[in-house]
Amino acid sequence: MKKPQLTTSTPRLGYFLTKVYWTNASELLDFQLKLKAGYKKRKPNRHFNTLSMFYYSRLHRKYRQEVKSDNFFNTKVANNLFNGLEREFAIYSYPIPKTNNLGLRQYHFYTYPMRLTYYSVGLYLLRLTQEFVREYYGNISRVNSFYGGKLNFIDIDEQLQLSYDNVWYRAQYSKFRKTVRDAVKNKSDNQVVIRIDIQNYFEEISLPKLLDFIGKCIKPSIQRKLKFDAITQSQIIEFFSFLAGGNSGIPQMDNDVVSSYIGFLYLIFADMLIDQELSKPDYGLEEHSIIRYMDDIYIFLTFPKMLTPRAREICVSSVASRIADCLYISLGLRLNTKTRLFWMYKQEDVEKLLTSLKKVSSPSYYTPIDNSDETESTPQEKLDRILEQLRNLKRSDLDPTFNMRNDFDDEVLKEVYAEEVGTHLRSPQYTHQISNIFDGFNFNLVVAQPREILIVLLVDKAAKQKFEQFLLEKTQLTSHDIHLVLNYLNQTGFRSIKLLNLLKTSNVMLPVVKAYEQRKNSVTRTGYFGLQNRQVLKLINATNVIEQIRLRVKAEHRSDYSVALNHLLNEIHAICYLLHQPKDKGGKKIQEKDYKATYVLKFLNEKNIPHEISINIRNLFDRRNKNPVSHADSISWPVSSEEYRDYHKHVGMCLDYLL
Secondary structure, three states, X not given: OOOOOOOOOOOOHHHOOOHHHHHHHHHHHHHHHHHHHOOOOOOOOHHHXXXXXXXXXXXXXXXXXXXXXXXXXXXXXXXXXXXXXXXXXXXXXXXXXXXOOOOEEEEEEEOHHHHHHHHHHHHHHHHHHHHHHHHOHHHOOOEEEEEOEOOOEEOOOOEEOOOHHHHOXXXXXXXXXXXXXXXXXXXXXXXXXXXXXXXXXXXHOOHHHHHHHHHHHOOHHHHHHOOOOHHHHHHHHHHHHHHOOOOOOOOOOOXXXXXXXXXXXXXXXXXXXXXXXXXXXXXXXXXXXXXXXXXXXXXXXXXXXOOOHHHHHHHHHHHHHHHHHHHHHHHOOOEOOOOEEEEOOOXXXXXXXXXXXXXXXXXXXXXXXXXXXOOOOOHHHHHHHHHHHHHHXXXXXXXXXXXXXXXXXXXXXXXXXXXXXXXXXXXXXXXHHHHHHXXXXXXXXXXXXXXXXXXXXOOOHHHHHHHHHXXXXXXXXXXXXHHHHHHHHHHOOOOOHHHHHHHOOOOOOHHHHHHHHOOOOOOOEOOOOOOEHHHHHHHOOOHHHHHHHHHHHHHHHOOOHHHHXXXXXXXXXXXXXXXXXXXXXXXOEOOHHHOOHHHHHHHHHHOOOOHHHHHHHHHHHHHHHOOOOOOOOOOOOOOOHHHHHHHHHHHHHHHXXXX
């Protein structure tokens, strides 16, 4: 099969995205799957017991190898054909509850090829910015920042370095907590700490702003080498717009270390803006430092000792306001209500600051770590505290706002991930206690901390059966119900067919479960008008067709059916020209710009296309001429969704015959 020829006149992902990134993306996802299964004598890591990872590991090896191949990359990704392959490159979203309240966060489920495509683009951004992050930003002594991983390329051969600590968040999260604790230990009474938290951070990230900052900061030689120019920037912006269905932001998925890096990268420029602002002599600060984990930012300000308390308060107010302005004006980010102020001369504030570390954004699964300032507990003591928390929860009522009770310490429950605690969990001296706790337990209370509670609950077979029955009795699934079901399935290896069928009763989960249940060696129908894969592959070199597909899908995402109809017509028109290769009466090839509707209809007649379909294509040409997008006059009218879907259906039927 001929490889698509990509030039600067045909902007595609393949213009800047080489197979090096595709290979590294495949290896990264494979490595995550190895950690889920157990890797190099390590036990399986429950951090990777998630819906997506179970789905990817279920896929047949033959299909995964096919997707990872150079041929797949060249024929479906590098040329942007993936835009129209709605089934093979599917994106499904579903809401999950935010921690301990009724707020919701949109989560995404990507099919295997879609995940690899996203990883590839993310790794390109990593490669592009790596030198700047290491050599310039990394040498700003006043800033210490971390995220849930530490991805990096080995410069010599552009190979992604994969290790347990680079892919799993724990080592970096550990360093972050230790850095904050050390700063608190070395505090002085003339210090104040501002803890900043960003509102809806992942949803508010602006790719155009990010790429603009990158363009200003990255060495020109690196930009030239990696083709980071206007074409590449436009392709990246379009790609993320495609992922978000026309909205802004970056995706949130389980075990997504790539999104973690992009989120971390965006706030690197915030760190620099804040550092620059605090360095101004106007504030009269002795020194300052910034410690950050993702979007949780701790800013330590040190005042001259002779400065009065009132003057400090005025300064802090000015600093906080300026930081809020900088983040909003330069990055489009807003602070949320979690933003706090801690005066280091107040012991109460010091304790609150250390407690706030427990609420820092972090992956769902983690072992409490870096409690070096606390007395180390034995596994039995940790487990005793866990069970006592569950007894307290059993005696409590469900808060109508889903907020945890003041006496419920979720940090204690997270000790359940410690390997030594897990070993004791199933010992005879504790199984009886666990059985008593969940006898008569109100399972609605599991929402308080579902993953951790379920790990304990599943030790008791009777409790497990009762909890599964509790879930199966749900009639109309809410987002919280879906969250409980998914957590249960994650912890039990997705073995319950009944619960999978229950998830299918939810409109948002039905396509996700269907994708999970499919384990074919290859995708025979990719989602392009329901056509077979072999039919679609006839279009891999059709640059104009693929561009019309991309523009059509983009318009569909924003429900702009008048624009979508224009691209739909251009699409079928270009395909007919490609297949027809028409000539005039003198035998000279007709140019595409001169290929009129009459030629198309003549071609369809020669191909014996059924009359109903041909008439609809004929009507599509006429409807385009009465579409306000192409003819904004008094006799034009907008295209409705129902009208568009009907034309879309008949174009698909026509292509099925032609291809």
